[in-house]
Amino acid sequence: MSNKQDRKSVAAAVEKGLARRKAKEKRFQRAGLAAVITALMMLAVLLISIVSTGMPAFTQTALKLDFHYDESLLPAGQTLNEETIRAMDFHGLVKKTLREKFPQVKKRKDKKALYKMVSNGTPYILRDMLMEDHALLGQIKSIWVLADDEVDSIFKGSKTIADSRLTEAQYGWVTQLVAEERVMTRFNWTFFQNGDSREPEQSGIRGAIMGSLFVIIVTLALSFPMGVAAAIYLEEFARPGRLNDLIEININNLAAVPSIVFGLLGLAVYINFMGMPRSAPLVAGLVLTLMTLPTIIIASRAALKSVPPSIREAALGMGASKMQMVFHHVLPLAMPGMLTGSIIGMAQALGETAPLLMIGMIAFIVDIPQGLLDPATVLPVQIYLWADVPEAAFRERTAAAIMVLLAFLVVMNLLAVWLRKKFEKRW
Amino acid sequence: MSSYWFGWRKAKVISGGDFQKLHSRLPYYGYMSALWSGLPALMILLLWLSFETTIVSSLVMSDLPPAYEGYSEQQKGLLLNDIKNLSEGRQTSGKKPELKILSDRYTQLKAIANMANIAVVLAIAIIGGVFASQKIKVETRARNNVEKIVKGLLIASSTIAIFTTIGIVLSVLFEAVRFFEKIPVVDFLFGLEWSPQTAIREDQVGSSGAFGIVPVLTGTLLISFIAMMVAVPIGLMSAIYLSEYAPKTFRSIAKPLLEVLAGVPTVVYGFFAALVVAPMIRDAGVTLGLDVSAESALAAGLVMGIMIIPFVSSLSDDVINAVPQAMRDGAYALGATRSETVRQVILPAALPGIVGGVLLAVSRAIGETMIVVMAAGLSANLTANPLEAVTTVTVQIVTLLVGDQEFDSAKTLAAFALGLTLFVVTLALNVLALYIVRKYREQYE
Amino acid sequence: MSTKDKATVGEDQHGIESEDTETVGKPLLAAEKSRMTCRNVFVYYGEKMAIDNISLDIGKNEVLSMIGPSGCGKSTFLRCLNRMNDTIDICRVDGDIKLDNQDIYDQKLDVVPLRARVGMVFQKPNPFPKSIYDNIAYGPRIHGMVDSKTDTDEVVETSLKRAGLWEEVKDRLDAPGTGLSGGQQQRLCIARAIAVNPEVILMDEPCSALDPIATAKIEELIDELREEFTIAIVTHSMQQAARVSQRTAYFHMGKLIEVGKTNKIFTMPSHQLTEDYITGRFG
Structure with missing residues (x-):
């Protein structure tokens, strides 16, 4: 059969190309590994340069x-x-x-x-x-x-x-x-005890940390209930329709709008239109609320989605109203997921700088803020301010402030991971 | 709070101890009256607080002594600031006795406003509470009533997304339109020079400034391009390696580590770019005999690329995993090697998704602020040389708006015009990218 | 019928007792007649044993069909024959599988040329998201079997002709393969497999996603292909096994129960389990 002949030549052709293809395969795999390692190296360089710069400041x-x-x-x-x-x-x-x-x-x-x-x-x-x-x-x-x-x-x-x-x-x-x-x-x-100062040896991050704390409190207090409420409505009550689509598209797009645009919104609406004070944690919190809402809504919806329909049916079957079903049964089960999403949203808000520059949080403030309306600065903005100062001692302090900020973020993310692990349920 | 108990008691009284008679369970009557008294009062409170300052300020300004008659809007604004500072006990520039009087008036009005606010809010709360408890009868459907209100609140929360978008569009558009009244749109869009240094006094030299967005845009694109040149190959190859090659343990370590890159705040990247990368590139340039600017586009772009790597890699990972296993099996069964399968079957199949992901990454690069503010330049050079300093849209927004300027100058308004440009460009990219990704997902569902 | 316990506890007459584990019929062929030989093959998914000591030969230019209730291991066994199970991390294969007297699980042997010699067609048609032409040309190209455009054209044409698809698609070779109907897609996949000119073609329920007319075409095609290729086909349909194959193997719970000439298996099965299955008592 001619086919036999054919197969021999096929096998030969395959064998002939094999070495070349193997080499190509190796190269490709190496390139992939190199990419991963490059990325990780950059992370390492980033962290090492910051830690080595920042350590003396402690x-x-x-x-x-x-x-x-x-x-x-x-x-x-x-x-x-x-x-x-x-x-x-x-x-x-x-x-x-x-x-x-x-x-x-x-x-x-x-x-x-x-x-x-x-x-x-x-x-x-x-x-x-x-x-x-x-x-x-x-x-x-x-x-x-x-x-x-x-x-x-x-x-x-x-x-x-x-x-x-x-x-x-x-x-x-x-x-x-x-x-x-x-x-x-x-x-x-x-x-850790002082506010900002012109003199490096007297400067500290207490003011910035307090400012960040106030901002995060405002953000959490506003965005968590609203985000969860929005998610509940969209996931449990909304009927598919034009309005619903519009909301959905809006949420997805807002999640990708550059943060600085939210700063412009804050400047135009809160400060110029409503006459709120500049540099206040309240305004910063309001701006960051709008920014983190999409994150929280998306995470909360995912958490609600993961609650199996059987629970909903069971509650409704007992004669609970839809509202009771949601608040008594679905919400408690979805809560860990929502909390995880919110913590991650808060971590984002904590590291956010650009929109806060827009609303005047960039002022040089020595005093430690005592309330929501006191002029304040936040940790990332403090970092930005110090990074601009040429003195070497401030460079150390910038890196040290970054280390503190990263430590907060690590703690928050670990908390989120821990929450997720603890309440992970397999339905 | 107290109206909760009020409603609760009332319901208890009218039911005469026989709760079965009531339509709903007891607490709902409490919730109902609490909501009735709390909600309207809260709304009034918020509205009041939002407008109080504006109203009080305009009242004070209407009492200006005749000496200030000739003041322009800007000067009046400064004056108002002085008055406010004075009334809060802070130092002001140049103490004038009239200002003291005005600031006293301001303080006084504020106090009145606060009192009135408390009174009105309390009154409304009480009226609401009383109204609700009047309504409570045995057959009142308190639960349905409460649920309706709660549902209303839920809907209100979910429409915030829409209002935010509207708010962004309106606030940016409104100011941008005012800008375009001063500078023609055509000059803005096609002007080749950007130097927004308008003088404070009209008679100063070079007071007009130049507002051509082209060099700013090219700078943005140059830096974004450099960032993508870093992020796309590394991100994509990492995603391929991690999803197709890497052993499980390696993957479980490397993937979260990569995501750490995404969690690092941008201000940290900015510091890194300015402190480590920019000097490094300049030194390297010097040894090669090249003239590298201290704020080169390359440094900002490189660091931005690092920031975007995890973004590209996690999106590509999703997309690659969405390619059905059958496709892989088909290629393997023909005797394709892994890399052949990836390059010739998986990547073409995943291409639309990857393109969508890259577009999202581009939009993020364009909108990124802190890295470029800290590591890129301020002067708008129309150049494609990555070793020179360029500026970006976001950098210009920040420099134009940070610092104490009156709000009405062309300079500050220009920031909003830039903001509008930024919003429109990123929105278009996002919509396009989300559309492509969705289409891609549907293809494999 | 998916777990071992169920069968052994619940239905006595279907449980395999110790003396029954010996395969009934003629699993082995004379050396010169067989293309692939399998001896004492075990397959494990993690801890779970999926294939339990199977020995079976596949003859030259024959169609061997494998039947059995779902979860019986027939697909797993099929995938061992061109090492497709390699792509599953937790899967482990023990035993001896030889193609033309060459151990395919030899450490030194590369899966790439092996798969060029043992092609496979899957349950669901899986054309690449490329043109019809590129789908066919893909295999020959990666293996370096074609050098020029004319070569490729020729391979594409002959493969499509052998798969009986040429007349239907010759005017739109540049159209995407995913745009074809289900039956056409499956024939495209068969054409794609034979374009590499393999010795053995494995088919994993190739017609289960197709309508009866498309199925008939594929069955006809299988019969024609037998002249040039050795074909092992896993199928759910006993009628199909009866129509296309010369020999039939009956699998049950990871064991090979009975192998024999197809008409014998379907008319006079020797084993109780086989009889129960083909008479529709379970499966």
């Missing part, structure tokens, strides 16, 4: 100086009270202390350099201490005060002397202090 250098609360600070004939303390010259005290510590410094220029060694927030710390304890007047007190950020960077090794702004003389003073064991690095509590 420690802080402090200097021990002996401050003499001299009676002469208090003008003669006055009693010690809040007002007189406010009037005292603590700046002078700091300068005097430094001069006495380093008596060899004589020149005006050098003295100026000397004063720059400690954080310029020191006088206020001294003042607050005296406010607390009036008995300090007349005493000498050893206090750990924050070093200036340049000294801090040198000491932590994040800068070398060559690229530091520290002069030779300043470096000498630092070494002298080190020899006297008057320098230490400690955990940077300031970073």
